[in-house]
Amino acid sequence: MKIDDISAFVAVVRNQSVSAAAEALGLTQSAITRRLQNLEQDLGVELLDRSVKPPRPNAMGRLVFDQCGKVLLEVERLRDLVQEGAAPTGVFRIGVIQTIGDVVLLDTLQRLNAAFAGLQTEVASGWGAQLVERVVAGQIDAAVALFPATKALPDGLAGRTLGSIELVVVAAKGAMPKRSYRLRDIDDIGWVLNPDGCGFRAGLARALAQQGLNFKINLETFGADLQMGLVANGVGLGLIPRPILERSALRAKLDIVNVADFRPVLDIWMIQQQQAGPVQHAIDFFADAVAVAFAPQPSKKVR
Numbered sequence: 001m002k003i004d005d006i007s008a009f010v011a012v013v014r015n016q017s018v019s020a021a022a023e024a025l026g027l028t029q030s031a032i033t034r035r036l037q038n039l040e041q042d043l044g045v046e047l048l049d050r051s052v053k054p055p056r057p058n059a060m061g062r063l064v065f066d067q068c069g070k071v072l073l074e075v076e077r078l079r080d081l082v083q084e085g086a087a088p089t090g091v092f093r094i095g096v097i098q099t100i101g102d103v104v105l106l107d108t109l110q111r112l113n114a115a116f117a118g119l120q121t122e123v124a125s126g127w128g129a130q131l132v133e134r135v136v137a138g139q140i141d142a143a144v145a146l147f148p149a150t151k152a153l154p155d156g157l158a159g160r161t162l163g164s165i166e167l168v169v170v171a172a173k174g175a176m177p178k179r180s181y182r183l184r185d186i187d188d189i190g191w192v193l194n195p196d197g198c199g200f201r202a203g204l205a206r207a208l209a210q211q212g213l214n215f216k217i218n219l220e221t222f223g224a225d226l227q228m229g230l231v232a233n234g235v236g237l238g239l240i241p242r243p244i245l246e247r248s249a250l251r252a253k254l255d256i257v258n259v260a261d262f263r264p265v266l267d268i269w270m271i272q273q274q275q276a277g278p279v280q281h282a283i284d285f286f287a288d289a290v291a292v293a294f295a296p297q298p299s300k301k302v303r
Contacts, residue, residue, distance in 0.1 A: 001042045003075055006068045008035035009047060013065045017054040076275070092116075092282045095124040095131035095143035099165075099241055100268065100290060102224065108289040112282060119282060127197045132157070132271055142272035142283045144290055146199055149267045162268040162291040167200060168245060169257040170231055170238045180258045183211055190218035190236040192227050200239050203264050211261075228254060239264075243294055268294060 011021035012032065022029045040047055047061035057065055092112075096105060105123065112121055124134065128145030135143050136154050146165060153159050169186075176186075187208075193201045208215050218236035221227060224244045231238040232253040245251060270287040272280075 002035075002038065003072070005035040005039040005042070006071055008032050009039050010065065010068050010072060012036065012048075012055075013057050013061070016056075090118075090120065090279075092119050092121045092279050093124065093140040093142075094121065094283075094286060095126065095134055095140045095145075097128055097131065097145050098125055098222070099146065099224065099244065100144050100294075101125060103243065103247070104290055104293045108286060108293075111289065112285055115285060116282060119279075121282070128199055128269075130197075135271055135273065138273070141276060141279050142270060142286070144286070145269055145271065146266040147269050151267070151269060153271060156274060157271055158274045159269050159271045160287070162270055162287055163294045164265050164267050165294060166242045167203075167239055167264040167266065168242050169259050169262070170228065170240050170245060170254045171257050172232050172234045173253050173255055175234065176255060176257045180260050182261050183208060183213055183259060186237060186257070186259070187213045188216065190216040192219045192221070192230045192236045192238050193217060194222060194227075195220045199266065200264075203266075204239055204262070207262050207264075224248070225250070 008021065008025065008027075008031075011024050012018055015021045015024055018029050018032050018036075022032045025032070036048070043064065045060050045064075047057060047064055048055040049058045049061075101123070109121060109123070112119070124131065124140055126134075128143070128147060131140065131143035131145055132154070134140045135157060144162075149161070149164075151159070171189075191204070193204070195201075205215050219230060221230070224240055225248065227238050228240060228245070228248055228250045230236070232250055237257065238254075245254065245256070248254075268290060270283065270290070272283055276283055
């Protein structure tokens with residue numbers, strides 16, 4: 001029994017025709033037909049109901065199809081195992097949310113290219129949930145996103161945390177002079193936030209809803225720098241990752257607002273397929289770069 005024959009049968013069932021299977025595998029229809037016949041001969045049973053057009057798997061064919069899918073998966077895992085020690089080549093597709101990308105992307109891509117000369121890296125951006133869906137669909141190899149520590153991943157994916165990020169409420173310098181506030185105290189000021197779909201925004205919305213407070217959006221716009229600039233000009237309050245704020249040229253124009261009943265912290269996740277193959281080296285390289293970039297900074301000694 002040959003793997004090529006099994007692949008041909010699986011392709012026919014998945015594509016629902018011999019011609020479509022031939023196109024998917026880059027073979028002729030006669031080659032696909034031959035491989036189907038070989039598999040049926042090896043098993044000693046007919047797998048397709050040829051009384052209908054196009055042929056459909058019969059009862060035994062459906063059982064064999066399920067098992068063949070498992071066989072091909074194990075073969076792919078075996079190939080990945082053998083290739084794990086090889087340097088990655090070809091295309092490495094990584095999804096990175098903007099919050100992380102703004103900090104690490106430029107430097108990390110340069111070092112990634114230097115470390116793996118045969119690798120071409122493609123970067124996708126989007127909300128965390130969107131990037132996870134693309135990993136599930138096989139459109140990208142891995143994604144870096146922010147999620148709660150309790151994040152549950154879809155079947156077939158593996159995830160690890162690379163650190164955590166504190167989100168802070170910011171206001172224009174001197175606009176919020178009290179030492180501490182509660183969400184209820186700042187309810188009527190309004191916010192400058194990312195459009196709907198952002199995890200930061202969703203967390204804030206949940207916190208406000210739990211207290212029966214309004215969610216007032218003064219302005220929606222992408223990008224932390226633009227949001228911080230608008231907050232500095234008094235447009236509203238912002239919700240910014242602390243590492244982004246501390247690195248920003250706008251830091252001196254903003255105050256961190258101490259909101260006693262809202263202290264969100266999100267974990268940085270690297271999410272990938274469980275069997276990544278040779279690009280695992282690139283995924284690990286990228287993960288290490290993110291972990292270093294967002295590692296807690298040592299506190300300065302006060303003399």
